[in-house]
Amino acid sequence: MRKLIGYELKKILFHPWVPLLFVFLLIVIVWSDIQVYRFSPDYARAGKELYEQYGGTVTKEHYEAIQAIQQGEETVSFSYFWKSDMLTNIRSLVSFSSMRSGIAKTALENVVWYQQHEMEYEARLNQKIAEAYQPEIRVQLVSSEDWKTYFTDNQFTMAALLLITILVCTIFPSERESGCDQVLAASATGRKGLFWAKYSAAMLISVSVMFCSVCVNWFVKRMCLPLTHLEVSVQSISYFARCPYSLKIWQAVGIQWMLQCVLALVYGIMMVALSSFFSKNLSGILSGGSWYLIGFLWWAFPIYHSGLMGINLENRQVVLWIEKLRAFCFPVLSDPEGYLIKLQCLNVAGYPVSTLHCCLFVTGIIVVVGTVVAYKYYTEAG
Amino acid sequence: MELKLDGIGKRYGKHRALQNVSLIFHPGIYGLIGPNGAGKSTMMNIIAGILKQTEGKVLLDGQEAGKLGKRYRARLGYLPQAVGFYPNFTAVQFLRYMAQIQEMEGTAVIEQRISELLEMVNLSTHANQKIGGFSGGMKQRLGIAQALLHDPDIVIFDEPTAGLDPMERIRFRNLVTRIAVNKIVILATHIVSDVQNLADELLIMQKGSVICRGTIPECLEIVNGRIYSVHIPESELLTFCEQYRVTQIDAKGEDSVVRIVTDEPPKGAMLLESPNLEDLYLYFFGIQQQNGTSEEL
Numbered sequence: 001m002r003k004l005i006g007y008e009l010k011k012i013l014f015h016p017w018v019p020l021l022f023v024f025l026l027i028v029i030v031w032s033d034i035q036v037y038r039f040s041p042d043y044a045r046a047g048k049e050l051y052e053q054y055g056g057t058v059t060k061e062h063y064e065a066i067q068a069i070q071q072g073e074e075t076v077s078f079s080y081f082w083k084s085d086m087l088t089n090i091r092s093l094v095s096f097s098s099m100r101s102g103i104a105k106t107a108l109e110n111v112v113w114y115q116q117h118e119m120e121y122e123a124r125l126n127q128k129i130a131e132a133y134q135p136e137i138r139v140q141l142v143s144s145e146d147w148k149t150y151f152t153d154n155q156f157t158m159a160a161l162l163l164i165t166i167l168v169c170t171i172f173p174s175e176r177e178s179g180c181d182q183v184l185a186a187s188a189t190g191r192k193g194l195f196w197a198k199y200s201a202a203m204l205i206s207v208s209v210m211f212c213s214v215c216v217n218w219f220v221k222r223m224c225l226p227l228t229h230l231e232v233s234v235q236s237i238s239y240f241a242r243c244p245y246s247l248k249i250w251q252a253v254g255i256q257w258m259l260q261c262v263l264a265l266v267y268g269i270m271m272v273a274l275s276s277f278f279s280k281n282l283s284g285i286l287s288g289g290s291w292y293l294i295g296f297l298w299w300a301f302p303i304y305h306s307g308l309m310g311i312n313l314e315n316r317q318v319v320l321w322i323e324k325l326r327a328f329c330f331p332v333l334s335d336p337e338g339y340l341i342k343l344q345c346l347n348v349a350g351y352p353v354s355t356l357h358c359c360l361f362v363t364g365i366i367v368v369v370g371t372v373v374a375y376k377y378y379t380e381a382g
Numbered sequence: 383m384e385l386k387l388d389g390i391g392k393r394y395g396k397h398r399a400l401q402n403v404s405l406i407f408h409p410g411i412y413g414l415i416g417p418n419g420a421g422k423s424t425m426m427n428i429i430a431g432i433l434k435q436t437e438g439k440v441l442l443d444g445q446e447a448g449k450l451g452k453r454y455r456a457r458l459g460y461l462p463q464a465v466g467f468y469p470n471f472t473a474v475q476f477l478r479y480m481a482q483i484q485e486m487e488g489t490a491v492i493e494q495r496i497s498e499l500l501e502m503v504n505l506s507t508h509a510n511q512k513i514g515g516f517s518g519g520m521k522q523r524l525g526i527a528q529a530l531l532h533d534p535d536i537v538i539f540d541e542p543t544a545g546l547d548p549m550e551r552i553r554f555r556n557l558v559t560r561i562a563v564n565k566i567v568i569l570a571t572h573i574v575s576d577v578q579n580l581a582d583e584l585l586i587m588q589k590g591s592v593i594c595r596g597t598i599p600e601c602l603e604i605v606n607g608r609i610y611s612v613h614i615p616e617s618e619l620l621t622f623c624e625q626y627r628v629t630q631i632d633a634k635g636e637d638s639v640v641r642i643v644t645d646e647p648p649k650g651a652m653l654l655e656s657p658n659l660e661d662l663y664l665y666f667f668g669i670q671q672q673n674g675t676s677e678e679l
Contacts, residue, residue, distance in 0.1 A: 007479045014470045180466035183528060186430040186485040188456040194483075 001197060004189065008201035043102055171198050383535055384408055384443055385566050391437035392424050392590075399424045400590045401487060407536075407566045411558065413581030413598075414570040415659075417667050421590040422570040423463055427541045429568070430460045442536075456485065459634040463541045463570075466523040469514030473505055473524055476513060477531060484532040485571035502557050504550065518545040526554065530561060530601070536565045543576050547575070555579055574659040584659075593666065602657045605665045609655040610647055613637045622648075627668035629661050643668065 177182035185191050385407040392400040400421045416422050427433040429440060431447060431454065440447040447454040467476060474496060481492040500506045503523035513521065522545045529537060539558075543551045551573075558567060558580055571577060577584060577598075584601045586594035594601055609629075614622050616636050623631075623640070627647065630641040639653060642648070643665045 003482045007482060011468055013468075166541070175466065180433050180468070182427070182430070182462040183460060183465055183480075183525075184483055185432050186455060186458055186460040187480070188452050189483045190452060190455055266436040 001193070001200075002192070004197035005201045005204065008171065008198050009205065012201065012205060171202050383564075383566065384441075385481070386441040386444075387425075387438065387516055387537060388441060389438035389488050390425070390428060390435045390440065390573050392421075392428060392433065393436045398590055400428070400435070403590075404438075405585070405592065405595070407568065409562075409564050409566055411562050411567045411569065411580040412583050412585060413577030414568060414585045414587060415572070415574055415577055415663060416587035419589075422585040422587055423540055424590070425568055425587070426460075426462075426568065429536075430458060430462075430538055431455060432460075432462075452485075456532070457535040459529035459532065459537040461525045461529040461539045461542055463544075465521070467513040467516075467521060467524065470512060472510045473500065473510055473516075473527075474509045476497075476524065477528060480528045480531050495531060495533075498605055498643050499530060502530075502560075503527045504553060519547060519550055522546055523550065523554075526557070535565055537561070537565055538570075539568070540570045541572065542569060543571065543573055551576065574663050578659040586662075588666065598659065601662055602659070605643060605657040605662050607654065608643055608645060608665065609657045609661050610642050610644065611653040611655050612640050612642060613651060614640050627664050629664050 175184060184194055189197075387403050387405045390400060390403040391398065403421075403425060414422050414425070426519065428435045429447075429675075430677075431440075442450060442454055442457070471479065477496045477499065477620065478492065481496070486492050486495075497506075500509050502608060503526055505520065505523055505527065508516070508520060511522065521540070526539070526542060529539065543554055546554060555576065557567070561567075569577060569580065581598060584594070584596060584598050585592050586601070594604065612622075616633075616638065619631070619638055619640070622628075626640075626642040626644050628640055628642050632639040641661075643657075643661050
């Protein structure tokens, strides 16, 4: 079996299209990123100004100034839809921190709790801010410490997932198309043996690539100082608790669930489309196992999607385009002018609850259905 | 060794691709001929375990092939009709891979066997060339090599000589004759001359059933006395060809010598010929191929 897995790896890795397409996709990623930034406000410059303003050490005054920025309507999206890791400090204050809100509390619980204990909460908050005062800590390249960021918070993750897609998408259907599978099926190893060899090889590749991705992301994160001393999630919750949309928090969570489920499926369809580039036999692609293998890892994308969507929203043309699409798919969300506010609410209210669970839910279905279909497809005689 | 097909049938919905085929194979070379859609490949695939029959059993030495599983497949070598390869593998790499797939043991034994087979199929000089650059004939030869790699007891060749030039076809025939000792070799082909030169026994299939089985002389006996050579003037040739099943036309000046298969000899001068397999094939399938139906057979 070990040797068979080796041969399967060889078949995958020496496919002549693999390096070409991967390079092409990397170019597309970089190009799209450049385009996004080209149409976006110059955050790099804005961030630099902020950095100069608040650079060096963090003081209570600096922190309060950041808070003041958050209150301004203009800068809400600025702080919210930040992408660069260099500026994640701002984003962390407002958005990511909701994932770390309190001990064992979800953002939703915090909102409810805050509404019930507003006074007590404010006092506790002030105490936390005072405790957070660390004059010698330099605030730069600060990022969230959540484990999910190691899987999602880098363009390399996107490239890694694309690489996996490209590598494993032909592993099951290709032989059936070429006619080689008949020879293999009639061999001593048989269909079941081959299925597990292929499956193992694909999993090995997927895990290896994701491991590399995690290493890269970890390395990037190590360049940042964690924001552990500025535990201000409660502050961001209080901000959103004042937002009228937070009163409809269950509705917001529901919409977020639905949205993430659809997104997970959309990514699956994208994967199938990509696979079809290599494979003429659509049934082979759908049932061939690559569907499952990619689905297993695509759960990370909806998390990543929040950032991507945020960036796109900075570009008004893109916003309108997205809104048209959303108007078609989800009339309830079609509101270009009010969308930013809604999104903020969705992020805060739904982020810790929906994203992971939704993705696990959808991925779970894909895993079960994909494995059964792939196994039956590959192992049953006609 | 005995391979037995016991009432094998295969349905695709309402269509019956194979119906109630019962055959017993002992070591020897079996030629399987029949027109497209006769069920040859279906039968081959069922014997190879690629297709599952809807009725009947495949038995090897009295044990059901499906239950034998790996022990059955390990004794099987198979060359399908349209075999595909990995273009980025060399011929040697592919055969090494197949050796793993066939669970062969011993690196030295495998290498020795690969070397022998590449020599046998005349691919030694291309051993380290990528399969992507192979011609159709070279791929076919590599397919033959992989089928014989693990020295199987049952060898199934589906259209093995398709794409081979005359020299390679002769080489293939010699190879099969060499390896066929104590093996069951089943050859399905459209090229009847291959069968004529190789097969110990002939199986003729039509519409999912075996309609004729026997040694070649036994089968040829069916058309014995039905093969004639007739001299036909050029002007009458077309009309004549429409009336009879013609196996061969030799143009000689203004006349043509036409070889026909017929139950009722034509009037006039004619010569009774000894039959060959092409005559037999045409006897069974000539009208079917002409009219697209076998109703008149």
